[in-house]
Ligand SMILES: Nc1ncnc2c1ncn2[C@@H]1O[C@H](COP(=O)(O)OP(=O)(O)OP(=O)(O)O)[C@@H](O)[C@H]1O
């Protein structure tokens with residue numbers, strides 16, 4: 001025989017210990033019992049719940065479904081929620097709604113039907129799923145954008161190059177004016193593609209070991225003037241901050257973008273807070289920031305007390321061309337670039353916003369440990385025309401239009417040329433004794449050898465031969481995929497004739513910028 005008093009004590013203990021919320025109702029949905037986890041979930045204890053209809057725990061639309069399910073089940077025995085589980089929403093006492101999984105079982109005691117609902121909080125899982133979906137969508141858009149921008153870069157290389165040749169070959173004044181207009185537009189196009197490439201994480205980054213506080217201080221000086229007196233910029237920089245590997249120029253542009261967005265959101269005036277600190281990412285962060293690896297980071301946060309963002313805007317803010325400023329000429333590329341830059345730097349970005357209160361962005365960059373060495377930045381270089389002395393350049397490029405143009409440009413600079421359509425052909429030509437002083441090669445080409453492989457083979461077998469690589473993509477592709485020991489000089493497409501001239505000249509003069 002069982003002891004009913006003891007049984008009920010055990011049952012109470014079980015209910016109290018359960019991690020998930022449990023509620024017992026009668027067939028009308030009136031709550032007969034609720035446990036401690038329910039109190040925590042809904043902010044309502046048994047004293048408030050017992051005697052109430054279970055609808056009190058649901059937002060209106062869920063409640064009306066619930067009534068329907070119950071009536072249907074009582075009438076037909078058809079199961080919509082009873083005996084099965086469902087993802088629904090719960091309503092807390094303070095009016096907030098949260099995702100939860102509910103499963104309902106039924107029993108009969110003394111001829112009375114009873115329902116037992118078990119409710120599991122889905123807030124964390126939902127946040128993780130949303131974050132994953134968001135980052136997957138941005139990845140997909142990024143891949144598409146990167147592909148298109150890369151192809152446009154090739155087209156613009158051809159357009160800009162041909163226009164420059166026309167310009168150099170002596171057009172009359174009227175023609176020169178037309179050429180100038182065309183060049184300007186083509187360069188605007190090149191600017192747009194380069195911004196899209198930054199979003200697609202294929203930007204032309206030159207990371208150097210930096211102290212974020214220094215880079216930001218410089219930018220903030222500039223911003224103080226740009227924003228004007230009605231916006232107050234406050235800074236909070238930690239006394240010790242680890243160095244990070246970032247491109248300072250891109251970081252400045254990111255901070256500018258964030259600050260200008262903040263200004264737009266703050267209307268007549270407001271306060272911008274820029275803070276920098278070391279943070280360690282551990283398990284507590286992981287639930288919401290799914291694609292962030294555990295470890296040490298330096299966080300740059302930029303917060304404003306402006307109008308905030310709607311949930312929809314928060315979801316889409318980093319997408320290229322998403323803007324709520326169509327009237328004032330927003331392009332929707334600001335945050336997309338910030339996003340791409342941070343990701344390409346191995347970092348992570350977070351966004352927190354409350355409508356009417358303000359917005360805060362967190363940019364996390366991996367902290368450099370002491371042993372990680374410094375890479376030397378490339379110098380900018382002057383814009384003088386460097387002319388060749390009849391040396392031979394072997395041009396390796398699979399796109400025949402781009403190849404033809406490069407050959408023209410290089411000849412115009414006083415060099416002789418040889419050409420090859422792939423890295424494999426170029427290598428064979430050299431093996432067969434082709435005489436060249438410099439190999440000017442595209443990076444990504446069909447065949448076995450890409451530009452880097454070709455350069456590596458040349459370094460080994462023809463050490464006197466110089467190599468200049470050109471690419472529409474940038475450093476991450478280069479360093480990640482083709483990690484060769486030596487780093488090679490890269491000329492990024494689309495490039496100006498003067499850049500090409502300077503690079504070829506410098507290589508031949510032996511002062512390779514590595
Ligand atoms: N600090 C902020 N406060 C409120 N809303 C913001 C904030 N930052 C961005 N947004 C929202 O995100 C959208 C996208 O921002 P993004 O910087 O990418 O483009 P934009 O500012 O509209 O145009 P632009 O290309 O000129 O920067 C904005 O239109 C705005 O709705």
Ligand SMILES: [Mg+2]
Nearest residue numbers: 257261334335
């Ligand atoms: Mg903007």
